[in-house]
Amino acid sequence: MxxxxxxxxxxxxxxxxxxxxxxxxxxxxxxxxxxxxxxxxxxxxxxxxxxxxxxxxxxxxxxxxxxxxxxxxxxxxxxxxxxxxxxxxxxxxxxxxxxxxxxxxxxxxxxxxxxxxxxxxxxxxxxxxxxxxxxxxxxxxxxxxxxxxxxxxxxxxxxxxxxxxxxxxxxxxxxxxxxxxxxxxxxxxxxxxxxxxxxxxxxxxxxxxxxxxxxxxxxxxxxxxxxxxxxxxxxxxxxxxxxxxxxxxxxxxxxxxxxxxxxxxxxxxxxxxxxxxxxxxxxxxxxxxxxxxxxxxxxxxxxxxxxTVDSKYQQKLQNILDDFLNSYGGYNGYSSDCGALVVLDAKTGAVRGMATAPTYDLNDYINDYNSVLNADNTPLINRATDGLYRPGSTFKTITATGGLNEGIIDGDTYFYCGHTMTYYDMPFNCTGYHDYISVSRAITVSCNIFFYEVAKRLTIDGIVKYEELYGLGQNTGIETGDSAGYIASPENYNELGLTMYAGDVIQTGIGQGEMGITPLQLACVANTIANEGVRYKPYLVEGIYDSDTGECVKKTEPVINATIPLNYDYVYDYIEEGMIGASLNMPYEHNLSDFGFDVAIKTGTPQTRNLQSQNSVFIGYAPADNPVLAFAGIIEDGEYSKYMIRDIIKAYDECYGISKSKTK
Known part of the structure; x- marks a missing residue:
């Protein structure tokens, strides 16, 4: 009733x-x-x-x-x-x-x-x-x-x-x-x-x-x-x-x-x-x-x-970053609360996912702006596009590009690593003892001494040349804007009130110079390596569609921002070989060897400018022989960021699919 x-x-x-x-x-x-x-x-x-x-x-x-x-x-x-x-x-x-x-x-x-x-x-x-x-x-x-x-x-x-x-x-x-x-x-x-x-x-x-x-x-x-x-x-x-x-x-x-x-x-x-x-x-x-x-x-x-983004993948990517910070944020005495991940379509430059931590819900931003504004660790900053970091050893891929392309080294060039080298009466160290080592192996084990030697011969002018060819110190062109950052160069050192000495030049060769790079720029570096010197402009808008009929009015076409002119065909062969080698040294639960294809990565642990802490950085792409996705990530004041790579690739395959056919 x-x-x-x-x-x-x-x-x-x-x-x-x-x-x-x-x-x-x-x-x-x-x-x-x-x-x-x-x-x-x-x-x-x-x-x-x-x-x-x-x-x-x-x-x-x-x-x-x-x-x-x-x-x-x-x-x-x-x-x-x-x-x-x-x-x-x-x-x-x-x-x-x-x-x-x-x-x-x-x-x-x-x-x-x-x-x-x-x-x-x-x-x-x-x-x-x-x-x-x-x-x-x-x-x-x-x-x-x-x-x-x-x-x-x-x-x-x-x-x-x-x-x-x-x-x-x-x-x-x-x-x-x-x-x-x-x-x-x-x-x-x-x-x-x-x-x-x-x-x-x-x-x-x-x-x-x-x-x-x-x-x-x-x-x-x-x-x-x-x-x-x-x-x-x-x-x-x-x-x-x-x-x-x-x-x-x-x-x-x-x-x-x-x-x-x-x-x-x-x-x-x-x-x-x-x-x-x-x-x-x-x-x-x-x-x-x-x-x-x-x-x-x-x-x-x-x-x-x-x-260009699948909302399901974007949420997975954000969860990967948040879960890592919750699990490893306090590992070994670190206090990691912040980081960023960027994933690009390796064939076009389209953004497939872009996570930043901490983040916020847009509803909270609209309905309670002050709570977002005053939250810990400034979630209003998009660290993926505006966070500026030293690239650390991921930069060795850029130094390797310059050394190989300028004919300073080739695949048969070996430098001796005895853990320490002296340059202008100053000691410069490596993390290991690598004996005589080639460029591919130096990328795999991240040998500092090898890249000190390359940087000496490439000189700061050569390093700046390849920084710029890779798009560092420049806006990427993404529709919503980003920070251009700054490269390590004598001019920028002067603007910072610093003097660039010979030791700074070789430190730049391993990514420890005074430079500020965004995770999006690092993802573009990875994608440029994946495409053997072709640098695509990243973009977020896949197309414009009629709201009544659903028909496509305008589709975004991939744009090449720059191409690195190659003097030798083998330049990226040696770099990729070293990056594949770097992917093999992973713990079982994070291993990258059972996908049915090779993964190419390079990691880094750059010191922050105040030298009181370090960040953890990685770049990479997969499959190595037919790249579908390129990626980069950073964890502030932490380590082992590479442990996220397996989940990034797995989630990508679930949402977008990865072709395992060899075409490269």
Whole structure:
């Protein structure tokens, strides 16, 4: 048997459906204003007769989806309460009452309006917020800069004829509402959004009171909804309101003051694709009724942006990084809490995954920004694209490239490693005793002495040449931007207030020079080795798709940033041989030898600049004979980061698949 509450729920639902039906009909006549164009005709008696103006129906913003079409960011239908100038009373006292009634309606339904009037709501009045806010207020209402907060409230009371019948608090509310209309440029060509994403209760009550609340309307809109907030939050970015200082420029592009705009990440750099184009309609109103309407420009909804990343793989990659930090973060006295992983498609440069720790959920960023801002270890920093680190022994692959390509060494060149060498009366050490050793073996066992010898002969000019050929000290070109970092060179040493000595040159040869490299740049180094000197530009956007038909509008084509001109065919053969050898020395649970293909890696443990700690770094690609993925990773203040490589490759195979056929 149905209870009384069940019957009430049914009645409320029926009322809501009826209201939505009425709204649907009304939306044929009432659409949001964005254009400047309006005209008014006046009868001989001086009374308003006809008002003609243009309005726009807002385009729906395009979705952001992963490479398999799973939504990361999409839109949801919401209802906003708006105030339309064409139907709002010109007479101040009537308008004041309507504004107060609207405020109370919303507050009684637990919706608190955001009012920006920088004056306290209780007496004695005082300015709140920044000094700039109070100065802007005084300028807006034509008061001198020395005017007091009480002067400002008195000015509102005078200008808008706010009656003494209102309490002090009600006078403040009306003043604040009037100020809000002013700063948001409330006009025939710009409706004012009173409340966004309101409840059914507010909608029903607002429609019931719409006769007395002149100018109020309920408008269907779309709201940005974060579906997978833990997928690339730094790269996805956010949207937000248009600020006053932005409006002048954005208005030239057809934006209204109440529009939203991409503020960061993909939301910002793909703004023109995602926003679409508002439709324009000409409306004629007479005596508070629409008498004619004509569509001038139809709505063009925003297009869908498809990323190169599988959201499932991205989550797996983030878990791999987080699990490693939890398991090995405190190993051997280290305190590892931070790190980053980057995985690229070796054949195109497309980003397949990019994890950073600590990270955050985009929903938390939007709903509780301060908690993210104040969290330990600055999760707002995307260490994958903006963290700057010494590359350590991973840099030996670059030194090897220069030595081999310039003819300084070849596969039969051997240098003696007796653990220590003296250079300019300074001792330089290796981690082992390697006797006479070749370049491939030196990469495998990470012999410092061998690469000291190569760096001496290559000179700093040669090292800088190959740093630049590998793209270090440069932005990679990824759509959302990254840090260029800096290379080890005499010029950069000077900028750091340092002098580059001969010892610094050979230290640079093993990745211990003063340089700052991002994990993304290291992944590009790995990918350049995998492609034998061809350096692809990394990218995140797979393509643009029509939001209605799903058809591809534009597909991103791989771009080659640079190619290292090879003087000898064998350059990368010897480097790869050494990197494959480095992958064989792994503990059983992390071994890289049972995939059915070889894996090429190089690890490093660079000291930090203050020499008080070390980081753990790796680069690599797989399969070695037919590269499908290239990768890099770093753990701050830790070691054994290479233990993540097996899981990175295994997860990649599960999500994207790895062909084991030999084509290289």
């Amino acid at each position: 149905k209870t009384l509450s069940d019957h009430i729920k049914v009645i409320v639902t029926v009322i809501f459906v009826l209201v939505m039906g009425i709204l649907g009909a009304m939306r044929l006549m009432k659409i949001q204003v964005v254009s400047d164009s309006n005209t008014e005709t006046v009868s001989p008696a001086g009374e308003r007769n006809l008002i003609t103006y243009t309005q726009s129906s807002k385009a729906t913003r395009g979705d952001i989806v992963d490479c398999f079409g799973k939504p990361i960011i999409q839109n949801t239908i919401v209802y906003n309460i708006v105030l339309e100038k064409a139907f709002f009373p010109d007479e101040n006292q009537e308008g004041n009452q309507i504004l107060l009634d609207i405020y109370n309606l919303l507050k009684n339904n637990s919706y608190e309006m955001k009012l920006s009037l920088p004056v306290s709501s209780s007496v004695p009045y005082r300015f709140t917020g920044k000094e700039e806010d109070s100065l802007n207020l005084k300028e807006k209402i034509n008061l001198n800069s020395y005017a007091t907060a009480e002067n400002c409230i008195d000015k509102f009371i005078s200008d808008y004829e706010i009656s003494d019948k209102y309490t002090q608090k009600e006078k403040w509310i009306i003043s604040a509402m009037r100020y809000e209309l002013s700063v948001k440029d409330f006009a025939l060509n710009n409706d004012f959004i009173l409340a966004e994403n309101v409840s059914e209760d507010i909608i029903i009550e607002a429609k019931a009171k719409s006769i007395t609340l002149k100018g109020i309307d309920i408008r269907e809109s779309s709201e940005r909804k974060v579906i997978q907030g833990n997928v690339l939050p730094h790269e996805i970015g956010t949207v937000g309101p248009i600020y006053a200082e932005e409006y002048e420029e954005l208005s030239k592009k057809g934006y209204a003051m109440n529009d939203v705009v991409g503020k960061s990440g993909i939301e910002s750099v793909m703004e023109e694709i995602l926003r679409g184009q508002n439709g324009v309609e000409e409306i004629t109103v007479s005596n508070n009724a629409v008498v004619n309407s004509k569509i001038i420009t139809p709505v063009q909804n925003g297009q869908t942006v498809k990323l």
